[in-house]
Amino acid sequence: MVTEQMGVARAPGRPRSEKAERAIVDATIDMLAEGTSVAELSIEAIATRAGVGKTTIYRRWSNKEDLVVDALATLKPPVPEPLGRSAREDIVRHLGAMQQETHDRRLRCITTIALSESDRYPHLAERFREIAIKPRREALRAIIQRGVDTGEFRAGIDVEMAMAALSGAMLFFTKWRDPKEELPADLAERITAQVLAGLHA
Amino acid sequence: MVTEQMGVARAPGRPRSEKAERAIVDATIDMLAEGTSVAELSIEAIATRAGVGKTTIYRRWSNKEDLVVDALATLKPPVPEPLGRSAREDIVRHLGAMQQETHDRRLRCITTIALSESDRYPHLAERFREIAIKPRREALRAIIQRGVDTGEFRAGIDVEMAMAALSGAMLFFTKWRDPKEELPADLAERITAQVLAGLHA
Numbered sequence: 001m002v003t004e005q006m007g008v009a010r011a012p013g014r015p016r017s018e019k020a021e022r023a024i025v026d027a028t029i030d031m032l033a034e035g036t037s038v039a040e041l042s043i044e045a046i047a048t049r050a051g052v053g054k055t056t057i058y059r060r061w062s063n064k065e066d067l068v069v070d071a072l073a074t075l076k077p078p079v080p081e082p083l084g085r086s087a088r089e090d091i092v093r094h095l096g097a098m099q100q101e102t103h104d105r106r107l108r109c110i111t112t113i114a115l116s117e118s119d120r121y122p123h124l125a126e127r128f129r130e131i132a133i134k135p136r137r138e139a140l141r142a143i144i145q146r147g148v149d150t151g152e153f154r155a156g157i158d159v160e161m162a163m164a165a166l167s168g169a170m171l172f173f174t175k176w177r178d179p180k181e182e183l184p185a186d187l188a189e190r191i192t193a194q195v196l197a198g199l200h201a
Numbered sequence: 202m203v204t205e206q207m208g209v210a211r212a213p214g215r216p217r218s219e220k221a222e223r224a225i226v227d228a229t230i231d232m233l234a235e236g237t238s239v240a241e242l243s244i245e246a247i248a249t250r251a252g253v254g255k256t257t258i259y260r261r262w263s264n265k266e267d268l269v270v271d272a273l274a275t276l277k278p279p280v281p282e283p284l285g286r287s288a289r290e291d292i293v294r295h296l297g298a299m300q301q302e303t304h305d306r307r308l309r310c311i312t313t314i315a316l317s318e319s320d321r322y323p324h325l326a327e328r329f330r331e332i333a334i335k336p337r338r339e340a341l342r343a344i345i346q347r348g349v350d351t352g353e354f355r356a357g358i359d360v361e362m363a364m365a366a367l368s369g370a371m372l373f374f375t376k377w378r379d380p381k382e383e384l385p386a387d388l389a390e391r392i393t394a395q396v397l398a399g400l401h402a
Contacts, residue, residue: 168369198399
């Protein structure tokens with residue numbers, strides 16, 4: 001309690017506990033972004049970094065995994081609202097937002113950590129999929145389905161595979177490639193054009 | 202030295218050092234597969250697990266990162282030889298081999314570790330891309346190019362984006378999805394069919 005009072009700046013009109021919570025979440029995100037794995041992360045180190053006492057953390061989170069899940073949730077990338085003029089345009093915007101994320105070092109590290117440690121922290125991986133992957137996947141499914149409904153896309157396309165091809169292609173470039181390689185500025189357009197057009201002669 | 206003699210089984214006709222090397226590499230892979238991150242891995246723990254002395258390890262590898270790279274190299278997944286009858290068939294075989302890998306727990310963990318720790322171990326990530334990603338990418342590029350050359354695929358397709366859509370879709374299912382979800386047995390065929398056919402009405 002004393003540590004919390006010393007470590008957290010006061011401002012009128014904002015409860016002290018909210019400020020402490022923000023400092024704890026920020027410290028967690030910063031440490032993950034710097035390359036600390038979830039396994040290595042300790043409540044003690046987070047408390048020191050946030051300038052609070054360990055009890056302040058344990059009052060809100062019963063364990064490290066729950067704290068990491070809440071920290072990841074604050075980074076939830078925004079899913080762009082479809083414009084509804086054409087499915088193609090909305091797909092490009094959707095993929096463009098995915099590409100934008102790679103410029104945020106914190107988002108980039110954390111996605112990777114959450115996925116790479118899924119064998120060790122299945123609860124964390126599940127919550128992460130719920131928070132960050134599912135809403136985005138549903139948004140893309142709705143765009144493609146609307147394209148089928150309006151006749152822009154063929155009836156009978158394999159929606160699941162089309163979604164995997166579009167998001168997977170963007171993930172391939174943003175997660176699998178050498179991070180030093182410059183990505184083309186029109187990557188979202190190029191992926192969309194190729195997946196829509198297909199390969200057949 | 203004494204530890205090495207005690208810890209490694211002897212067999213006639215096979216040099217002792219080769220056996221020790223195998224034990225060290227196996228210990229490294231096992232620990233990574235169990236969820237130990239590269240950061241957490243120590244030469245001491247590897248030596249204990251392999252039943253050798255630390256000096257035996259340092260005689261071959263000057264640091265942990267080099268040992269991990271060599272260990273990853275032994276797991277290099279085979280890239281299937283194209284049959285050359287149709288590009289479509291060779292793409293299905295290529296993606297099928299990628300899917301097969303997910304049944305190998307050791308391969309699955311290690312790929313993820315190598316990628317997730319790329320910010321911390323850029324040399325490791327680079328060697329990994331060289332060993333495991335590049336040969337596979339070149340094989341897929343050659344298959345698609347042959348499809349264009351024979352007229353099975355349209356001239357003027359965006360080969361890079363087609364490759365990203367195909368591999369990315371498979372990675373999307375094998376790396377991004379809930380590992381408890383069963384993957385369809387005909388996943389490679391479904392991805393190939395959709396990416397080849399496109400979405401346009």
